[in-house]
Amino acid sequence: MMPLAMAPAGExxxxxxxxxxxxxxxxxxEMGFSTGEKAEVIxxxxxxxxxxxxxxxxxxxxxxxxxxxxxxx
Amino acid sequence: MIIAALAGxxxxxxxxxxxxxxGSKQHVGNWPGVTVEKKEGNYKKDNNISIVDxxxxxxxxxxxxxxxxxxxxIINSKPNVVVNIVDATSIERNLYLTMQIAQTGTPMVxxxxxxxxxxxxxxxxxxxxxxxxxxxxxxxxxxxSGKGIEKLMAVTKDTAQRGIATLKQDVYDKIKxxxxxxxxxEADILAADMRYEYIDKVVDSSVFKPQxxxxxxxxxxDQIVTNKVLSLPIFAVVMYMLFACTFSENxxxxxxxxxxxxxxxxxxxxxxGSLTGVVDAALVSAGVSDWLHNxxxxxxxxxxxxxxxxxxxxxxxxxxxxxxxxxxxMARVAFVMDRIFRKFGLSGKSFIPLLMGFxxxxxxxxxxxxxxxxxxxxxxxxxxxxxxxxxxLPIYLMFVATLFADSNRTAIIFSIYALxxxxxxxxxxxxxxxxxxxENSGFIMELPKYRIPSLKSVGIHAWEKVKGFxxxxxxxxxxxxxxxxxxxxxxxxxMCDMEESFLAIIGNSIAWIFAPLGFNDWxxxxxxxxxxxxxxxxxxxxxxxxxxxxxxxxxxxxxxGEQGLPAIGDVFTKVSAFSYMAFNLLCMPCFAAVGxxxxxxxxxxxxxxxxxxxxxxxxxxxxxxxxxxxxIF
Ligand SMILES: Nc1nc2c(ncn2[C@@H]2O[C@H](COP(=O)(O)OP(=O)(O)OP(=O)(O)O)[C@@H](O)[C@H]2O)c(=O)[nH]1
Ligand SMILES: [Mg+2]
Numbered sequence: 001m002m003p004l005a006m007a008p009a010g011e012x013x014x015x016x017x018x019x020x021x022x023x024x025x026x027x028x029x030e031m032g033f034s035t036g037e038k039a040e041v042i043x044x045x046x047x048x049x050x051x052x053x054x055x056x057x058x059x060x061x062x063x064x065x066x067x068x069x070x071x072x073x
Numbered sequence: 074m075i076i077a078a079l080a081g082x083x084x085x086x087x088x089x090x091x092x093x094x095x096g097s098k099q100h101v102g103n104w105p106g107v108t109v110e111k112k113e114g115n116y117k118k119d120n121n122i123s124i125v126d127x128x129x130x131x132x133x134x135x136x137x138x139x140x141x142x143x144x145x146x147i148i149n150s151k152p153n154v155v156v157n158i159v160d161a162t163s164i165e166r167n168l169y170l171t172m173q174i175a176q177t178g179t180p181m182v183x184x185x186x187x188x189x190x191x192x193x194x195x196x197x198x199x200x201x202x203x204x205x206x207x208x209x210x211x212x213x214x215x216x217x218s219g220k221g222i223e224k225l226m227a228v229t230k231d232t233a234q235r236g237i238a239t240l241k242q243d244v245y246d247k248i249k250x251x252x253x254x255x256x257x258x259e260a261d262i263l264a265a266d267m268r269y270e271y272i273d274k275v276v277d278s279s280v281f282k283p284q285x286x287x288x289x290x291x292x293x294x295d296q297i298v299t300n301k302v303l304s305l306p307i308f309a310v311v312m313y314m315l316f317a318c319t320f321s322e323n324x325x326x327x328x329x330x331x332x333x334x335x336x337x338x339x340x341x342x343x344x345x346g347s348l349t350g351v352v353d354a355a356l357v358s359a360g361v362s363d364w365l366h367n368x369x370x371x372x373x374x375x376x377x378x379x380x381x382x383x384x385x386x387x388x389x390x391x392x393x394x395x396x397x398x399x400x401x402x403m404a405r406v407a408f409v410m411d412r413i414f415r416k417f418g419l420s421g422k423s424f425i426p427l428l429m430g431f432x433x434x435x436x437x438x439x440x441x442x443x444x445x446x447x448x449x450x451x452x453x454x455x456x457x458x459x460x461x462x463x464x465x466l467p468i469y470l471m472f473v474a475t476l477f478a479d480s481n482r483t484a485i486i487f488s489i490y491a492l493x494x495x496x497x498x499x500x501x502x503x504x505x506x507x508x509x510x511x512e513n514s515g516f517i518m519e520l521p522k523y524r525i526p527s528l529k530s531v532g533i534h535a536w537e538k539v540k541g542f543x544x545x546x547x548x549x550x551x552x553x554x555x556x557x558x559x560x561x562x563x564x565x566x567x568m569c570d571m572e573e574s575f576l577a578i579i580g581n582s583i584a585w586i587f588a589p590l591g592f593n594d595w596x597x598x599x600x601x602x603x604x605x606x607x608x609x610x611x612x613x614x615x616x617x618x619x620x621x622x623x624x625x626x627x628x629x630x631x632x633x634g635e636q637g638l639p640a641i642g643d644v645f646t647k648v649s650a651f652s653y654m655a656f657n658l659l660c661m662p663c664f665a666a667v668g669x670x671x672x673x674x675x676x677x678x679x680x681x682x683x684x685x686x687x688x689x690x691x692x693x694x695x696x697x698x699x700x701x702x703x704x705i706f
Contacts, residue, residue, distance in 0.1 A: 023136075024515060026261055030132040031517065032166045034269045042292050045301050047412040050520065054165040057295070059408040061421075061516035 004049060005065035007041045013070035014038055015053075020067035031058060033068060075122045075233045080147055080174060081158035082167050083107075083129030084521050086186040089530075090158060090216040091126035094226070098533050100436070102398040103526075104407075104425065105129060105519050106443035109139040111146055116226060125152060128442075133173045134261075138450075139442040147174065154233035155181040156225070161191045161198060161213070162522070165269075165276050168207075172268045175209060176245050180232045184225050185213040190522070195283040202279040208245075217527060244271050291523050295405065304409045315397070315431075316490065319390045320466065321483045337385030345381055349374045364568060372558030372617060373551065379616035380546045380609045383467040388539045390463055394432055395534040399526030403428070404518055411516045417498050418505025420444055421516050423453040427497065430460030431490075432538065434666040438673050446514040452504045454673055455683045456497040458662035459690075461490050463542065464608040465658055471612050472650045475641045489651075492694070493658050500690060550613050553606055557599075557614055571618070590656060590692070591649030591699035601656070607663050615641065648702035652695040659691035 007013055015037045018025045032054040033039075043050040048061040060068075079087045083105030092099055095114030100107055108128045116122040127146055128139035135141040147155060157174055159167040164185075174181055183204070185191075191198065204211040210228050214221035244267075251264045298307055317324060317332060324332040331339065352374060356366050397403060403425055411421025422444050429437035437457050444450040461469075469489055473482045560576040562568055571577060580595025587598055596618040603610040619640040645653065661667065661684050671680045 020515075022261075026134060026265070027131070027136045027517070029262065029265045030134075030136075030169060031519070032169075034266060037269075043296055043299055045299060047299070047304075047409055048516065050295060050299065050408070052292075055163040056166050057291075057520040059404070059516070059518050059520050061411055061415075064515035064517055 001069055001071050003066045004039070004041075004051070004060075004068040004070050005044075005062050007044065007049070007070060009041050009044050011041045012038060012073045013041065014073055015068065016071050017069040018067060019069060020064070024064070024067070028064075028068070032056060038073065039070065075154065075230060076125060076152045077116075077122055077154050077156050077229050077233065078125045078127055078146060078150075078152035079156050079158060080127050080143060080170070081129060081186075082131055082160060082170060083519065085129065085158045085160035085167060086216040087129065087158050088112075088126055090156075090184065090186070090214070090222065091124060092533075093216055093219050093222060094124050098537050099126060100534065101530050102395075102403070103401045103521050103524050104398070104404045105521065106137075106139065106422075106425075106440070107398075109142075109439055109442040111142055118223075119226070119230070122226065122230060130170065132170055133177070137443055137445040147179065148177065151179070153180065153236070154229055155179050156184055156229055157181055157209075158184045158186050158216075161185045161187050162194060162196070164198070164280055165272055168272045168275065169265075169268055171207065171209075172245075172248075172272065175207065176249060180236060181209050182225065182229050182232050183207065183209055183211045184216075185211055186216050188213045188221070189215045189218070197281040199279045199281075203275065206275045206279065294523060295520070298402065298405050299409055308406055308409065311397070311402070315390070315393050316487065317483070318393055319386055320470070320486055323483060332389075334386040334389035337389065338382060341385050342382040345374075345378045349378060364562075367562070368555070368558055372554055375616040376554030376557070376613035377546055377551055379471070379612040380467065380550050381543075383470065383609065383612070384539060384542055384546070386466060386470070387463040387542050388535060390466075391432060391535040391538040392531060394428070395531040396526050397428075398534075399524065399530060401521045401523040404520045407518060408516070408520070417501040418448070418452055418509070419501050420446065420449040420453075420514065422518065423449060426453055426457055427460050430457045430462060433462050433464070433541075434458045434460075434662050435669045438666065438669040441673060448505075448509045449514065451674070451679065452501050452509065454670060455504060455686055456500045458666055458687060459493045459497040459500065459659055461493045461658055462608065462662075463538075464663070467609050467612040468604075468657055469654055471615060471638065472641070472645070472654060475638050476645060476647055476650045485651075489654055489658060492655055496659060496690060496694060500686070504686070545607055546609070549607050550610055553603055553610055554613050554617065557603065557617055561618060576618075587656075589699065590695040591652045591703075592645065594644045597644065597653060600653075601660070604657050605661060605663055607665075608657065611657060619644075648699060648706055651702065652698040655698055656691050656695040659687060659694055661687055661691075 001016060015033055015035055017035065018028055018033065037053060040052040041049060042052055042057065048059060049065040050057060050059045079091055081087050088099050088101045088108050091097065091112065091114065092101065094116050096117050097114045099112055106129065108126060112126040114124050116124055127143040130140040130143040133144050133147065135144045155174055157171050159171060171183060185198065185200065200211045200213055210232060212221060212225040212228050214225050248264050248267050251260055251267065254260055298304060319332060319334040321332040322335060324330045349370065353370055356369060407421040407424045410424045414421050414423055426437045426440040429440050434457055438454055441450050441453045444453060469486050473485050477485050557576065561571050561574045564574050576599055577595050580599040584593050584595050584598045587593060600611040600614045603614045615638060619638045667680065667684065670683055671677065674680050
């Protein structure tokens with residue numbers, strides 16, 4: 001288990017848990033970050049992370065990506 | 074009358090469909106959050122159906138201001154039917170909102186959009202199965218080409234007339250059941266999980282995706298444009314091209330090659346010059362009185378013409394901006410910029426309103442609605458007018474042609490745009506430090522697919538903007554031109570010398586305010602004031618007040634863009650001209666933009682604070698330019 005912010009590009013991960021306030025958690029969920037969902041890291045840079053989830057590309061800053069706990073597939 | 078609301082995730086094609094259905098020309102762009110207000114129109118082929126375009130939203134529990142508008146409309150205004158547009162290329166995520174809307178019991182139809190992209194990706198969707206499992210009609214469409222929309226409207230009408238609520242399946246009931254036990258914080262999360270669980274089932278049995286290949290072209294482009302080293306240089310080149318194509322005299326660094334914008338402007342200006350000549354000759358041969366000749370030639374033709382000549386530049390700027398907006402690149406820049414913008418107290422999403430500010434502050438201020446944090450949004454709105462809008466460009470061109478003809482003109486204009494950007498940064502830093510005490514919010518944004526901009530939408534968008542500009546020239550500018558002509562040619566004792574006119578008296582009474590900035594002249598002060606009506610008005614005002622004192626031959630040369638207004642040189646030096654440009658760039662924007670600020674802040678107090686901030690910044694910057702400039706030069 002690790003935060004999404006630490007995942008290298010190319011990795012396929014499974015969303016385990018969201019560690020952030022309720023409002024952000026709900027928003028992340030609505031944008032597709034549900035537990036058990038697969039996410040592919042497209043890019044991990046100092047500005048943030050780009051992941052492919054449910055067929056959509058989503059960019060997050062490092063702050064948010066740190067609150068998303070994932071596990072390698 | 075049937076009211077059909079278009080609802081769906083951001084960037085799924087609602088406005089494209091709305092334009093196709095109603096024949097309107099609303100703004101379409103390839104990034105999430107283009108539409109931030111609800112728009113209404115009638116279906117072209119059946120006036121009894123009224124269509125409402127809504128901002129995009131990911132769910133019915135809103136996260137930002139424009140999402141709230143969509144939610145409120147669906148829940149409270151009770152449209153007869155909701156047309157839920159689903160981006161079929163990312164159906165899993167889009168169906169989340171579908172499930173929520175279905176749960177409200179409003180009659181609904183699902184429009185499966187982007188079917189052209191679905192086909193080219195090799196995805197196969199069984200719409201009958203999908204419809205059966207969701208309990209609502211599903212119609213595949215391609216909003217961009219209009220394919221399938223007649224069928225969609227027939228189904229929509231039918232659904233609205235029958236008025237049946239969505240089939241209440243046990244799934245919806247089960248989710249509702251959980252939600253009603255709201256005492257538990259976890260209820261929302263649980264309900265969301267259940268929705269996704271069901272969506273997985275729906276998608277498993279109705280969507281067939283080919284095995285995805287490793288990296289798509291779009292992924293590869295993303296790796297380059299968001300690359301640590303390359304992202305900023307790429308962005309700089311894009312911005313350079315945007316401005317260079319518009320106003321460079323030495324395009325692509327080739328000596329003497331005009332950019333498309335400059336070339337077009339030259340053509341229009343010389344046409345206007347000939348028109349002025351024709352009108353002049355006609356007036357003379359008709360033997361009209363002196364004052365009428367004066368009003369038409371020195372007033373209207375000089376004033377309005379000064380503005381008209383710049384329309385081609387604005388056209389080129391808008392075409393390029395729409396192209397950029399349609400490509401999908403904007404969302405990437407917002408992401409790359411986020412880390413830098415945070416340091417100034419802004420969000421990466423501020424980039425979009427700021428860039429739109431180069432076109433016009435009014436839509437730019439409205440676009441700030443997509444910023445979730447109140448602090449980010451307020452700061453963004455306060456500095457957006459620092460981005461030099463299309464209407465301010467003519468001011469610089471006028472001064473450059475007159476006073477900086479021997480310098481590198483492009484560099485002068487660039488430096489003013491840069492000044493605006495730098496002040497936006499410094500202004501945000503100051504506001505963030507002294508006015509707001511809020512923590513930074515997170516950044517999350519969907520990156521749309523790269524799309525080749527459709528000629529139609531770029532054309533429509535640019536045309537609409539230019540039309541607005543031309544209408545302004547024919548109405549507000551024409552009206553103020555006549556007013557200024559009157560005020561500058563009359564005083565209590567009738568027609569008089571300009572130096573003794575009403576306008577000179579008014580201008581002289583306020584000129585002292587600007588004396589420390591280097592332009593202690595009544596005409597310059599009047600220009601500042603008429604600029605608040607519309608910024609290009611400054612050029613129209615100067616066109617009258619300064620061209621009026623010279624002869625016809627000079628006037629024609631000015632209009633043809635071969636020569637500046639030489640009389641300006643008697644009043645301004647290079648330094649005071651620069652200070653004047655800076656002051657007008659940064660001070661209170663035009664009244665239309667002030668109105669937009671008032672609406673978006675939702676408070677007069679904040680609007681006044683913003684104006685005061687802009688005025689102080691403008692005064693201080695112009696003062697520094699004047700003082701420092703006079704020491705150096
Ligand atoms: N290929 C393809 N592109 C489409 C289609 N419909 C819309 N688009 C493109 O999708 C992008 C978004 O379209 P909009 O109509 O602005 O989307 P919207 O749903 O109104 O977006 P927001 O107002 O941001 O919520 C634009 O680049 C359109 O050209 C379609 O059927 N096929
Ligand atoms: Mg829209």
